[in-house]
Amino acid sequence: xxxxxxxxxxxxxxxxxxxxxxxxxxxxxxxxxxxxxxxxxxxxxxxxxxxxxxxxxxxxxxxxxxxxxxxxxxxxxxxxxxxxxxxxxxxxxxxxxxxxxxxxxxxxxxxxxxxxxxxxxxxxxxxxxxxxxxxxxxxxxxxxxxxxxxxxxxxxxxxxxxxxxxxxxxxxxxxxxxxxxxxxxxxxxxxxxxxxxxxxxxxxxxxxxxxxxxxxxxxxxxxxxxxxxxxxxxxxxxxxxxxxxxxxxxxxxxxx
Amino acid sequence: xxxxxxxxxxxxxxxxxxxxxxxxxxxxxxxxxxxxxxxxxxxxxxxxxxxxxxxxxxxxxxxxxxxxxxxxxxxxxxxxxxxxxxxxxxxxxxxxxxxxxxxxxxxxxxxxxxxxxxxxxxxxxxxxxxxxxxxxxxxxxxxxxxxxxxxxxxxxxxxxxxxxxxxxxxxxxxxxxxxxxxxxxxxxxxxxxxxxxxxxxxxxxxxxxxxxxxxxxxxxxxxxxxxxxxxxxxxxxxxxxxxxxxxxxxxxxxxxxxxxxxxxxxxxxxxxxxxxxxxxxxxx
Numbered sequence: 116x117x118x119x120x121x122x123x124x125x126x127x128x129x130x131x132x133x134x135x136x137x138x139x140x141x142x143x144x145x146x147x148x149x150x151x152x153x154x155x156x157x158x159x160x161x162x163x164x165x166x167x168x169x170x171x172x173x174x175x176x177x178x179x180x181x182x183x184x185x186x187x188x189x190x191x192x193x194x195x196x197x198x199x200x201x202x203x204x205x206x207x208x209x210x211x212x213x214x215x216x217x218x219x220x221x222x223x224x225x226x227x228x229x230x231x232x233x234x235x236x237x238x239x240x241x242x243x244x245x246x247x248x249x250x251x252x253x254x255x256x257x258x259x260x261x262x263x264x265x266x267x268x269x270x271x272x273x274x275x276x277x278x279x280x281x282x283x284x285x286x287x288x289x290x291x292x293x294x295x296x297x298x299x300x301x302x303x304x305x306x307x308x309x310x311x312x313x314x315x316x317x318x319x320x321x322x323x324x325x326x327x328x329x330x331x332x333x334x335x336x337x338x339x340x341x342x343x344x345x346x347x348x349x350x351x352x353x354x355x356x357x358x359x360x361x362x363x364x365x366x367x368x369x370x371x
Numbered sequence: 372x373x374x375x376x377x378x379x380x381x382x383x384x385x386x387x388x389x390x391x392x393x394x395x396x397x398x399x400x401x402x403x404x405x406x407x408x409x410x411x412x413x414x415x416x417x418x419x420x421x422x423x424x425x426x427x428x429x430x431x432x433x434x435x436x437x438x439x440x441x442x443x444x445x446x447x448x449x450x451x452x453x454x455x456x457x458x459x460x461x462x463x464x465x466x467x468x469x470x471x472x473x474x475x476x477x478x479x480x481x482x483x484x485x486x487x488x489x490x491x492x493x494x495x496x497x498x499x500x501x502x503x504x505x506x507x508x509x510x511x512x513x514x515x516x517x518x519x520x521x522x523x524x525x526x527x528x529x530x531x532x533x534x535x536x537x538x539x540x541x542x543x544x545x546x547x548x549x550x551x552x553x554x555x556x557x558x559x560x561x562x563x564x565x566x567x568x569x570x571x572x573x574x575x576x577x578x579x580x581x582x583x584x585x586x587x588x589x590x591x592x593x594x595x596x597x598x599x600x601x602x603x604x605x606x607x608x609x610x611x612x613x614x615x616x617x618x619x620x621x622x623x624x625x626x627x628x629x630x631x632x633x634x635x636x637x638x639x640x641x642x643x644x645x646x647x648x649x650x651x652x653x654x655x
Binding site for chain 2: 282289291292296312
């Protein structure tokens with residue numbers, strides 16, 4: 116999503132690492148204070164991004180069933196000395212409810228933070244930062260540039276393939292295909308007229324791309340300069356220090 | 372079938388901050404059994420407009436009346452088959468819709484979806500392959516072994532095979548060689564003469580001048596001009612507004628009028644141009 120707030124301006128490498136680091140330290144939290152603290156921090160980051168909270172809530176939607184399932188599992192299967200309600204293997208207790216609430220908050224934290232990363236960082240920036248982060252692996256002959264190139268091409272193909280799919284679906288609909296009608300077998304069969312043209316066109320797009328790159332003299336390996344330079348600035352250092360401070364506070368307020 | 376758009380607005384991604392208007396309060400009538408051309412810049416809403424005719428898109432507000440069917444935002448996705456059988460649609464680069472292992476099966480795919488029996492579909496495939504100017508021997512081949520131009524013809528045959536009353540063509544000749552283009556356009560004109568309604572989206576003004584009865588000019592999701600080709604190409608406002616360019620013959624006439632020729636109305640086809648020139652030379 117386009118935007119221009121502080122979070123957007125952070126160096127994508129830093130954002131990428133901080134996001135993963137944060138997902139890691141979420142697991143340090145183990146009481147109301149520490150979870151509340153992390154939640155406040157994430158909401159503050161969301162506020163800094165100046166993106167409508169609705170987009171983050173939308174990010175939760177695809178995970179809804181997974182969250183519900185995990186929460187219910189925790190709620191009914193946590194063993195307890197003082198159950199409120201008992202039915203066979205199912206136990207409902209205060210501890211179980213507290214733990215499931217923690218799990219829920221943990222999901223929300225992780226999803227919000229990763230949504231924050233994907234909303235404020237373009238795919239190309241993410242693949243650039245992966246390349247930059249993996250650079251040390253070059254020492255052991257790991258093909259970092261090639262992997263990064265594959266990544267950015269794959270990302271580039273996603274919108275292309277979505278366009279192509281809608282186009283082909285429309286064309287087959289116009290020829291009388293009804294998607295999502297009839298029994299399971301019929302439904303699966305109705306996807307053949309999409310999948311085959313989609314494969315054919317992705318191969319031809321890939322082939323064209325290869326020729327276009329070659330005719331412009333693409334060679335992988337050493338000495339390629341960068342069009343987009345990543346620059347580490349003061350604010351990125353500050354962001355990193357904030358993360359360290361947060362870890363410190365977290366270690367203090369969590370219970371042992 | 373007569374097609375009527377009544378105050379149709381279509382917003383892409385209506386619930387998103389990135390929403391954009393594909394169509395902005397469009398009202399237009401497309402006459403039955405006529406050849407109507409829709410022109411306008413890329414992104415002006417031409418494709419969005421025609422996608423409403425067989426309910427691939429539904430209006431955000433307003434209604435589209437196609438024959439005895441009315442399509443509004445509430446139209447259900449079920450029961451659209453009769454409509455889609457009557458409105459055939461040839462998409463841009465239709466060769467990308469081919470998927471069967473033989474050309475014959477691919478042409479039969481549409482008709483059989485619309486409930487035609489296998490024998491009827493087969494005979495229809497034989498008729499259609501000839502109609503689009505390919506030899507019957509291609510029926511047994513895989514569509515992926517054909518050249519691009521041949522694939523295009525097979526795809527067009529696949530749409531015509533269900534015998535639609537209205538045929539929508541979205542730049543059907545893009546990327547074809549000049550001879551192929553003329554053949555294909557001639558075929559569509561012939562189909563119209565046989566009593567079908569043809570709607571053509573094109574960027575080729577010569578095709579508009581040569582084949583169309585009516586023209587609709589679109590700009591930014593709105594209809595900015597309507598009329599016969601001769602009316603539209605003589606419309607100062609549209610020309611100076613950069614919303615359309617002139618066909619070759621009209622451009623030639625424009626250059627001639629800077630010399631000693633005079634045209635009350637720009638001739639738009641080669642025939643009109645040559646008659647005019649002949650008259651003026653003989654008249655002097």
